[in-house]
Amino acid sequence: MSTNKPVHAAMDQFQCAGAELVVGGVPLGRLVQRVGSTPFYAYDRALLTARVAELRAHLPQAVRLHFSVKANPMAAVVQHMAGLVDGLDVASAGELKTALDTGFDPAHISFAGPGKTAAELSRAIAAGVTINVESDHEIEQVARLADAAGIAPRVVVRVNPDFELKGSGMRMGGGAKPFGIDCEAVPASLARLDALGIALHGFHIFSGSQSLKADAIAECHAKSFELALRLAGHARQAVPAFYFGAGLGIPYFPGEQRLDLAPIGANLHDWMARMAREMPGTRVSLESGRYLVGEAGVYVARVLDRKVSRGQVFLVTDGGLHHHLAASGNFGQVIRKNYPVAIGNRMDAGERESVTVTGPLCTPLDVLAERMELARAEVGDLVVVFQSGAYGLSASPTAFLGHPMPQEVLV
Numbered sequence: 337m338s339t340n341k342p343v344h345a346a347m348d349q350f351q352c353a354g355a356e357l358v359v360g361g362v363p364l365g366r367l368v369q370r371v372g373s374t375p376f377y378a379y380d381r382a383l384l385t386a387r388v389a390e391l392r393a394h395l396p397q398a399v400r401l402h403f404s405v406k407a408n409p410m411a412a413v414v415q416h417m418a419g420l421v422d423g424l425d426v427a428s429a430g431e432l433k434t435a436l437d438t439g440f441d442p443a444h445i446s447f448a449g450p451g452k453t454a455a456e457l458s459r460a461i462a463a464g465v466t467i468n469v470e471s472d473h474e475i476e477q478v479a480r481l482a483d484a485a486g487i488a489p490r491v492v493v494r495v496n497p498d499f500e501l502k503g504s505g506m507r508m509g510g511g512a513k514p515f516g517i518d519c520e521a522v523p524a525s526l527a528r529l530d531a532l533g534i535a536l537h538g539f540h541i542f543s544g545s546q547s548l549k550a551d552a553i554a555e556c557h558a559k560s561f562e563l564a565l566r567l568a569g570h571a572r573q574a575v576p577a578f579y580f581g582a583g584l585g586i587p588y589f590p591g592e593q594r595l596d597l598a599p600i601g602a603n604l605h606d607w608m609a610r611m612a613r614e615m616p617g618t619r620v621s622l623e624s625g626r627y628l629v630g631e632a633g634v635y636v637a638r639v640l641d642r643k644v645s646r647g648q649v650f651l652v653t654d655g656g657l658h659h660h661l662a663a664s665g666n667f668g669q670v671i672r673k674n675y676p677v678a679i680g681n682r683m684d685a686g687e688r689e690s691v692t693v694t695g696p697l698c699t700p701l702d703v704l705a706e707r708m709e710l711a712r713a714e715v716g717d718l719v720v721v722f723q724s725g726a727y728g729l730s731a732s733p734t735a736f737l738g739h740p741m742p743q744e745v746l747v
């Protein structure tokens with residue numbers, strides 16, 4: 337099989353065989369036949385494995401790596417990741433079930449997220465997973481439910497820090513937030529836990545998502561460690577666990593570069609040396625979702641129509657925002673930009689043209705690529721959207737317009 341590299345920088349995770357993109361070792365045409373229908377998501381198992389290894393190579397040995405299931409909750413993906421990481425983070429009872437089904441040790445599954453219901457908390461307590469409490473009300477609920485069940489809960493206090501991850505796509509800490517307990521209120525919450533007879537299992541500080549600025553991430557990590565040390569001073573006993581995470585992003589748009597892990601890793605080596613002195617015995621875990629799975633996935637749709645409207649070529653496909661909201665630009669983007677897209681069965685084409693790729697939905701929002709230079713495509717060709725392994729299908733309005741669900745395969 338002769339291989340060559342695709343042209344776009346953000347596609348360089350994948351090889352080609354002649355005109356065809358190769359996913360998980362399978363040329364695209366054959367993969368389409370195997371899946372049986374378009375559109376679908378395909379995740380490359382080897383790329384997932386390689387990405388975890390790459391991140392670990394930069395982390396101090398003592399930093400444990402946790403996969404955030406919400407980035408890609410497909411059961412087979414979570415099962416694969418479970419074999420590679422030290423913990424799983426979930427954000428709903430549904431994700432909790434997926435995580436438990438992998439056979440993972442419940443002690444290393446943590447459940448975060450605002451507004452957990454009594455039913456969810458009760459399931460988490462029974463499962464024996466770590467519960468990241470996000471408010472004093474939640475502390476009271478956990479105490480009551482745990483007491484009724486006669487089970488000692490594992491409670492981690494999620495902290496809303498007094499700093500932000502600068503320049504990140506989505507901020508989840510700093511200022512007024514629905515996530516976690518404001519750091520200045522944490523000492524009072526610790527006293528409340530004490531009064532309720534609940535042992536503190538640890539602190540959790542997660543500040544934001546999708547940053548490509550290594551310095552900003554390292555600074556945010558440093559501030560998170562500082563805050564953890566400060567808060568540990570208010571705890572009555574040694575703190576068994578510290579969960580942190582911020583921001584490891586992936587490049588989506590033209591001009592964006594892959595994150596430089598070296599300064600992030602170096603900073604963590606310094607901090608772990610300090611932690612060994614000042615918080616010995618505390619297990620430190622880094623949470624990451626998008627970075628681990630985002631680049632390993634593609635979304636594949638078939639061209640149903642090729643039409644020209646007032647000089648502009650449109651490729652109308654069977655896939656769209658109902659399956660891939662993020663690629664349409666409607667999931668947290670301020671200005672719409674194109675995800676990396678290619679014609680997956682014409683990777684070696686010489687003839688290129690400017691096209692707009694749409695889905696089948698009757699809304700102008702249903703755009704997968706706008707005025708993009710792609711290989712000249714015909715009806716039946718395959719449009720591939722890269723960087724689709726995270727926040728794809730599960731972050732999309734699949735019921736909108738009543739089209740069938742796409743398949744997902746791990747290859």
Ligand SMILES: *Cc1c(COP(=O)(O)O)cnc(C)c1O
Binds near residue numbers: 546583
């Ligand atoms: C969403 C989330 C993550 C994962 O964020 P990524 O940007 O995908 O790495 C980790 N921890 C918590 C608490 C989250 O809410």
